[in-house]
Amino acid sequence: MPKKYETPLLDELEKGPFPSFVTEIKKAAARSDMAADELGQLEKSYRDKRGYWKHGGIVGVRGYGSGVIGRYSSLADQFPDVANFHTVRINCTSGFFYTSKFLKEMCDIWDKYGSGLTNLHGSTGDLVLLGTNTENLEPIFAEFSSRGWDLGGSGSALRTPSCCVGPARCEWSNIDTLGITYSVTQEFQDEMHRPAFPYKFKIKTAGCAVDCIASIARADLSIIGTWKGKIAVDQGEVANYAKKGMKIQEEIVNKCPSKCMSYDGKELKIDDDNCVRCMHCIAKMTKALKPTGEKGATILMGSKAPFVIGATLSWVIVPFMKLEEPYDELKDLIRKMWEFWDEHGKNRERIGELVIRKGMREFLEFIGIDPVPQQVKEPRRDPFFFWTEADLQK
Amino acid sequence: MEKAEVAQKIYELVEKSTGKKKLKSSDIQKTISADLNITRDDVKAALKDLVDEGKLIYTYFGGSFVEIPPK
Amino acid sequence: MAAPQRRTDIGPPHFKEFLPPVIQKNYGDWKHHEVLSGGVMVHTANSGDKLWSVRVASPRLLSTDTIRDYAAMAEKYCGGYIRFTTRNNVEFLVSDEKNLEPLQKELNSKKYMMGGIGPRISNIVHTQGWIHCHSAASDASGIVKVLMDEFADYFTTKETPNKVRLAVACCVNMCGAVHCSDIAVVAIHRKVPTIDHDKVKNMCEIPSTIAACPTGAISPEPSKKSVKINADKCMYCGNCFTVCPPIEIHDPEYDGVAIVVGGKVGNLRSNPKFSKLAIPFIKNNPPRWPEVTAAVKKILDAYIAGAEKHERVGEWIERIGWEKFFKITGLPFTFQHIDDFVVARETFRTAATFKW
Ligand code: HEM
Ligand code: HEM
Ligand code: HEM
Ligand code: HEM
Numbered sequence: 125m126p127k128k129y130e131t132p133l134l135d136e137l138e139k140g141p142f143p144s145f146v147t148e149i150k151k152a153a154a155r156s157d158m159a160a161d162e163l164g165q166l167e168k169s170y171r172d173k174r175g176y177w178k179h180g181g182i183v184g185v186r187g188y189g190s191g192v193i194g195r196y197s198s199l200a201d202q203f204p205d206v207a208n209f210h211t212v213r214i215n216c217t218s219g220f221f222y223t224s225k226f227l228k229e230m231c232d233i234w235d236k237y238g239s240g241l242t243n244l245h246g247s248t249g250d251l252v253l254l255g256t257n258t259e260n261l262e263p264i265f266a267e268f269s270s271r272g273w274d275l276g277g278s279g280s281a282l283r284t285p286s287c288c289v290g291p292a293r294c295e296w297s298n299i300d301t302l303g304i305t306y307s308v309t310q311e312f313q314d315e316m317h318r319p320a321f322p323y324k325f326k327i328k329t330a331g332c333a334v335d336c337i338a339s340i341a342r343a344d345l346s347i348i349g350t351w352k353g354k355i356a357v358d359q360g361e362v363a364n365y366a367k368k369g370m371k372i373q374e375e376i377v378n379k380c381p382s383k384c385m386s387y388d389g390k391e392l393k394i395d396d397d398n399c400v401r402c403m404h405c406i407a408k409m410t411k412a413l414k415p416t417g418e419k420g421a422t423i424l425m426g427s428k429a430p431f432v433i434g435a436t437l438s439w440v441i442v443p444f445m446k447l448e449e450p451y452d453e454l455k456d457l458i459r460k461m462w463e464f465w466d467e468h469g470k471n472r473e474r475i476g477e478l479v480i481r482k483g484m485r486e487f488l489e490f491i492g493i494d495p496v497p498q499q500v501k502e503p504r505r506d507p508f509f510f511w512t513e514a515d516l517q518k
Numbered sequence: 519m520e521k522a523e524v525a526q527k528i529y530e531l532v533e534k535s536t537g538k539k540k541l542k543s544s545d546i547q548k549t550i551s552a553d554l555n556i557t558r559d560d561v562k563a564a565l566k567d568l569v570d571e572g573k574l575i576y577t578y579f580g581g582s583f584v585e586i587p588p589k
Numbered sequence: 590m591a592a593p594q595r596r597t598d599i600g601p602p603h604f605k606e607f608l609p610p611v612i613q614k615n616y617g618d619w620k621h622h623e624v625l626s627g628g629v630m631v632h633t634a635n636s637g638d639k640l641w642s643v644r645v646a647s648p649r650l651l652s653t654d655t656i657r658d659y660a661a662m663a664e665k666y667c668g669g670y671i672r673f674t675t676r677n678n679v680e681f682l683v684s685d686e687k688n689l690e691p692l693q694k695e696l697n698s699k700k701y702m703m704g705g706i707g708p709r710i711s712n713i714v715h716t717q718g719w720i721h722c723h724s725a726a727s728d729a730s731g732i733v734k735v736l737m738d739e740f741a742d743y744f745t746t747k748e749t750p751n752k753v754r755l756a757v758a759c760c761v762n763m764c765g766a767v768h769c770s771d772i773a774v775v776a777i778h779r780k781v782p783t784i785d786h787d788k789v790k791n792m793c794e795i796p797s798t799i800a801a802c803p804t805g806a807i808s809p810e811p812s813k814k815s816v817k818i819n820a821d822k823c824m825y826c827g828n829c830f831t832v833c834p835p836i837e838i839h840d841p842e843y844d845g846v847a848i849v850v851g852g853k854v855g856n857l858r859s860n861p862k863f864s865k866l867a868i869p870f871i872k873n874n875p876p877r878w879p880e881v882t883a884a885v886k887k888i889l890d891a892y893i894a895g896a897e898k899h900e901r902v903g904e905w906i907e908r909i910g911w912e913k914f915f916k917i918t919g920l921p922f923t924f925q926h927i928d929d930f931v932v933a934r935e936t937f938r939t940a941a942t943f944k945w
């Protein structure tokens with residue numbers, strides 16, 4: 125019979141319509157002492173208004189420096205079954221698709237070796253198994269890897285790449301987001317599992333500028349699908365949207381950022397040459413509008429959290445890259461970026477911070493990319509710039 | 519140079535640095551490849567063996583390092 | 590029983606194994622989709638095949654019991670196929686229309702919440718908090734739960750001018766894209782950590798502790814064989830605690846949350862934007878943080894009342910102006926609102942045009 129704690133504060137969070145995480149912990153706690161102690165310690169956190177976890181950096185599976193997050197309770201005397209309560213990151217599938225067969229196997233393994241608690245998914249994209257002790261790490265790894273599953277990234281390594289649902293179920297995807305993610309993940313297994321970078325590196329791939337995976341906000345390398353060509357307009361479907369009550373002038377034309385659309389009550393016209401491919405009109409009139417022509421992606425880099433230089437969104441380095449199997453051009457670019465980072469980066473310096481410190485010029489020259497206006501919002505504002513000997517000879 | 523010798527050099531480097539400065543995998547690769555005039559891939563391969571054998575481990579303290587496992 | 594043979598560097602299995610047949614057949618060949626209700630949409634392929642997706646909220650933190658229940662329903666109605674969304678929702682992938690009604694019926698009877706599709710509030714992206722993280726200044730799961738209870742109708746049925754993306758991060762590391770959300774709650778520490786010098790001496794490596802501080806606030810204190818912290822430089826990030834637990838960052842009295850608004854990641858209409866500070870501090874008040882729910886509701890109500898159709902929170906605020914935003918919401922404007930970090934001067938008003 126597992127332990128039981130009184131949890132008057134957490135019980136308050138079982139009320140209300142939204143599914144309750146407290147109920148989830150209680151379900152697991154009915155079977156697992158680890159989950160029971162998690163519940164007990166959490167109630168204490170709610171009472172004391174503070175966390176009671178300590179970071180621990182020395183656990184993992186043999187040979188890897190990634191995939192396990194060490195976590196220890198600072199109240200091990202009171203809650204001995206969470207004295208160690210490590211997280212295991214299992215590399216998700218591209219697009220987060222699963223079968224019931226796999227989910228049940230995962231549950232069986234996790235009930236045997238862990239707390240029975242999970243995060244589907246962690247913010248990194250991994251299947252997160254929440255809470256086990258050090259001895260169980262090897263058996264868990266053996267169970268998963270023998271079934272074809274591997275650990276995800278953590279630490280100063282390539283993190284588990286992730287992507288939007290893309291061509292699997294979205295009519296707007298310009299690239300095979302799932303295929304790219306799978307291919308890149310397989311290509312760079314060593315970089316995921318044996319941390320050798322100055323800091324973390326995240327790759328996130330979105331099929332279009334809607335960016336359902338938030339790649340522009342949280343990836344060192346953001347891949348965003350786009351196209352070169354016209355938006356095909358089905359005027360019949362436009363008329364249907366109008367008939368169903370859509371105010372096309374107000375909702376679509378006026379909201380176009382480049383003011384490149386017009387509508388005379390009958391025909392919707394797009395000046396494709398001035399369209400910036402923001403996706404607004406397409407997303408609102410999916411039956412009427414379709415991008416055509418060459419498909420590929422814009423490659424951006426550098427988003428990261430506020431430390432130390434302030435938050436950045438990713439910025440454009442390659443305005444357009446064709447992305448077709450085996451994605452060699454992309455992989456070569458990634459390798460070049462890592463080479464630059466390895467050469468100049470300081471410990472815990474994200475690649476975006478490094479490029480800002482060193483200047484875009486040095487970075488672009490290193491990776492072999494020419495300057496183009498698409499890389500900037502506007503040119504520099506001051507006349508204080510450098511000239512190399514080579515520039516002077518031009 | 520034999521892989522085992524490279525591994526020995528790596529181990530000595532990490533040992534010497536313990537308690538002073540935590541070394542990253544890339545620090546080790548840069549130092550050893552320069553010292554022994556071998557490629558970084560050679561260093562990586564020897565380091566991988568050491569970690570697979572459990573003689574060295576990866577640790578995480580706000581960044582990943584290579585260290586000797588605690589007794 | 591011996592453990593099975595471990596394998597290394599195999600990566601995840603190929604995703605094709607997990608795609609329902611209708612997706613395998615129509616991969617990359619979808620024509621359009623329609624939102625049928627808050628929780629159901631249907632995608633139509635060029636071949637004419639259809640796929641219904643039924644979206645259900647999850648608390649992200651799931652027990653194996655609930656996952657088994659998802660799996661059982663997927664088997665019953667979806668040939669075993671199921672997926673998860675970036676925002677921690679569950680999607681049942683229905684290929685046979687006649688399974689749609691029975692699935693929804695079962696979901697309803699088990700009190701699962703269907704919704705999150707279309708111009709609504711979807712599930713809240715969030716982090717670990719007191720459940721599992723060492724640096725948490727508040728609990729993410731609890732705040733998510735109370736916000737989603739409050740706004741449940743906006744998840745299931747009621748519409749907002751455009752999607753509203755909420756996020757909760759339990760410390761300024763913000764493991765979760767909070768900085769580009771329509772409305773986000775970020776937990777913050779507000780005091781320089783305290784140092785237990787005797788323990789530091791025995792437990793911590795001084796050089797790595799110094800190196801851990803992103804702002805260079807930590808320096809040696811040789812007389813105590815410990816370290817000291819320069820209060821003027823410390824940003825309360827807690828990295829030092831991560832490396833050296835005797836440096837204590839938690840402070841129940843002073844820890845709490847800030848609320849930031851107006852961010853977005855999509856490129857639609859206007860460029861991606863960072864969230865900006867609306868409320869610098871609200872005290873932790875578990876288990877239900879009523880002041881946080883009230884504050885988010887105030888901002889959400891103002892947005893719903895004021896925004897044009899398709900405007901996101903940030904687009905609405907930029908159209909009316911931040912000074913107007915503070916006026917409409919009645920939120921006090923403080924010194925904390927004026928940036929003094931790296932992009933400060935870009936945020937100062939360099940024009941004589943503004944609203945009263
Ligand atoms: C020094 C700084 C940081 C430290 C020490 C740190 C530490 C951690 C730890 C220990 C976890 C695991 C939490 C758990 O599962 O128990 C974690 C998760 C995570 N971290 Fe960080 N982190 C840092 C900075 C960042 C930054 C700057 C970002 C991004 C902006 C970030 C993104 C993430 C993400 C996405 C997760 C997964 C969270 C989840 O699934 O809920 N981290 N971090
Ligand atoms: C004030 C509220 C803010 C919140 C809630 C917030 C939240 C977040 C979140 C959730 C992420 C996601 C990271 C991931 O999933 O990997 C993130 C990343 C990031 N944020 Fe913020 N942010 C805020 C403010 C800022 C500010 C003011 C800056 C910079 C001045 C900033 C810079 C960044 C950067 C650079 C990243 C990079 C993500 C990464 O390292 O992967 N954020 N932020
Ligand atoms: C770095 C390069 C710049 C140089 C060398 C420069 C030089 C000058 C000079 C020589 C004058 C004439 C002063 C006079 O009539 O006595 C002037 C005037 C002015 N500059 Fe600049 N300037 C520079 C950048 C800028 C920038 C970036 C701005 C604004 C953003 C600016 C705004 C003005 C204005 C408003 C005037 C007054 C114009 C007028 O009296 O009609 N300047 N500048
Ligand atoms: C820190 C750097 C600089 C400062 C403080 C500076 C300041 C000034 C000032 C105060 C004037 C106005 C003189 C007047 O009123 O008669 C001026 C004029 C001028 N500056 Fe600069 N300047 C700087 C850099 C430059 C640079 C880099 C350039 C060229 C690349 C430049 C080109 C000029 C020119 C062409 C004028 C004369 C404009 C005219 O006579 O109408 N300045 N500068």
Ligand code: SF4
Nearest residue numbers: 288294331332335336
């Ligand atoms: S990012 Fe674009 S392609 Fe990907 S799922 Fe979203 S809308 Fe579709």
Ligand code: SF4
Nearest residue numbers: 380399400402403405
């Ligand atoms: S995609 Fe965006 S920029 Fe292009 S026509 Fe449509 S609304 Fe305008």
Ligand code: SF4
Nearest residue numbers: 716722725760763764
């Ligand atoms: S946001 Fe901070 S407290 Fe929350 S999981 Fe990430 S590092 Fe931990």
Ligand code: SF4
Nearest residue numbers: 802823824826827829
């Ligand atoms: S809390 Fe952060 S900024 Fe302050 S001393 Fe510690 S590491 Fe440095």
